Amino acid sequence: MDEQTRYEAVSSRDARFDGEFFFAVTTTGIYCRPSCPAVTPKRKNVRFYPTAAAAQGNGFRACRRCRPDAVPGSAEWNVRADVVGRAMRMIGDGVVDREGVPGLADRLGYSPRQVQRQLNAELGAGPVALARAQRAHTARILLQTTDLPVTEIVFASGFASVRQFNDTMRQIYARTPSALRAESGTGTGPGGGARERSRAGIPLRLAHRGPYAAREVFDLLAADTVARIEEVSGVPGHRTYRRTLTLPCGAGVVAVDEASAGPWLEARIHLTDLRDLTTAVQRLRRLFDLDADPRAVAETLGADPLLAPLVAARPGLRSPGAADPDECAVQTLVGPVVAAGLVERYGKLLDVPCGGLTRLFPEPGVLADRAEDPGLRRLAAALADGTVRLDAGADRDAAEEALLRLPGVGPRTAALIRMRALGDPDVDPDAVPGSEAWRPWRSYAVRHREAGAAGVSPGRRRAATRPPPAGRRTAPPAPSSPSRA
Known part of the structure; x- marks a missing residue:
């Protein structure tokens, strides 16, 4: 797709392209999914990115209305068998969180530098940034669907420190973790709805x-x-x-x-x-x-x-x-x-x-x-x-x-x-x-x-x-809880 085609998809709010690319608006500092119901921005103010991590890396924060971090993943990663497709599937499975970039590179059979270069070239973000975007999404889910203490959520979502967690959440969502939680009514204390949700999974x-x-x-x-x-x-x-x-x-x-x-x-x-x-x-x-x-x-x-x-x-x-x-x-x-x-x-x-x-x-x-x-x-x-x-x-x-x-x-x-x-x-x-x-x-x-x-x-x-005979052809806006993942 060229940029004009992408802009037409945004103008028509075509949900078929959600997750295939993201667009950001320079005048607002926000990035969205193509189907975002907000007013279509002027073409001169729009930038396109292949991943949410790339938009975040360029200083844009997630839209509160369309929640671009919750879209389905790109179908391309299921089809592709090259190093980028394999890396995206492994990052999604949490390999970077558990083993770091060296572990990811070792599994791919490449050096960390080669993996970094290829992901940056195609996706506008390296493995750390891609994993960071995923951690932030996991943290938002836990904040808005459980009453877990924030300190537990920090490490459950893969962050190394409370400070890193707070900085990331403010950068991506333009709100503090407590504000994100307040939006969904979690953390209301014993007997509240959040505690009931926790018991139900x-x-x-x-x-x-x-x-x-x-x-x-x-x-x-x-x-x-x-x-x-x-x-x-x-x-x-x-x-x-x-x-x-x-x-x-x-x-x-x-x-x-x-x-x-x-x-x-x-x-x-x-x-x-x-x-x-x-x-x-x-x-x-x-x-x-x-x-x-x-x-x-x-x-x-x-x-x-x-x-x-x-x-x-x-x-x-x-x-x-x-x-x-x-x-x-x-x-x-x-x-x-x-x-x-x-x-x-x-x-x-x-x-x-x-x-x-x-x-x-x-x-x-x-x-x-x-x-x-x-x-x-x-x-x-x-x-x-x-x-x-x-x-x-x-x-x-x-x-x-x-x-x-x-x-x-x-x-x-x-x-x-x-x-x-x-x-x-x-x-x-x-x-x-x-x-x-x-x-x-x-x-x-x-x-x-x-x-x-x-x-x-x-x-x-x-x-x-029981295989068939050989050669035969047989004819014949989202609420805060639960969160999308």
Whole structure:
């Protein structure tokens, strides 16, 4: 997009471009999302930035009305397999907060200077600035949805000191932390609404762009649930998906509702350590494929005569990822029934059970030592020692090649792991003739074909064990609480 096209998107308040770029107004010192409902500024006063961090780095503060820090992430980072795309996925997962820029660079296989230079060149901000913008958003969520003391929020959101926290919040939001909290009515003391919210978990609105085919996503999740770590309750249209998470600093339990009153999914997150909030949110976003651009997918797939009616019938159909890539790889290999047995035998118990959720999925090292199946042991050992990397910033080609070197992992299984565990939007496990025309959205074509053929997407195991005949093509303003993330 050139700047004139961007300005036209701003003038028409086109929400399709929220998160794809940001605009700032020099006369007000404020930056916004393209769909901001405020009066459109004059073109001469507008500056465009690829990321919120770039706008913040140039001295602009976040708009109070449109909350540009809460938009869906750019769909570009899911598609791109280069160092910038991989870095953005890892920063979103909290790698810079936990390991610093050297840790990020080491995972990417580049020097810190190279990573800094490439991110600055394309995004207008380096890894520290990008992580800082993310910390500020996490802090705002905690301020406005919990009654935690500010000193706890400082470190839970990844800041190194209270002073750094205060300076950042004033710079980005032009308010003090206490003023941000006062806007939402939190911190009202014992018995207040904030304390009730804390007991119910951290409420969030997980924003997405464009239409969202929630029914199909929840159908897929319901078909694949693994007892003790996942469950889906309710009736279609009003279901809740709940699961446990193993996170860097502790455990978590999350719940996401199918029904929604706006362009978001309602969620609640319970964490044993609040430092995991950013990571938990990003993993939910990948699981529900919330950063996708359904318009771009529909434009490509809708041009195929066989897919066009399927795309028209299910606008906003997503290609779900995985909340835990290693867990997803194991489930793809053995299926949800066997996986449930592994959870029962080797999964760590939650400190506090939550309904039917009682355990965490066993770590790869545990399965490598104790699992009986030789193929599973080999996969688990490769995940545990890093021979196979499936983290947010893993090189997708290298991961698939490493999987194929493992005895018992065939091309279709490796492709399914790549599609779900690595969130690759361009995978065709069936190698359908002519699917090259569906690039870079072949994973979405898979979901459309499944939905059209069966009315509900089959589970990972069913897809892996009963492939279709080779060569066959089957036609067939936001409130302060909960916060958007």
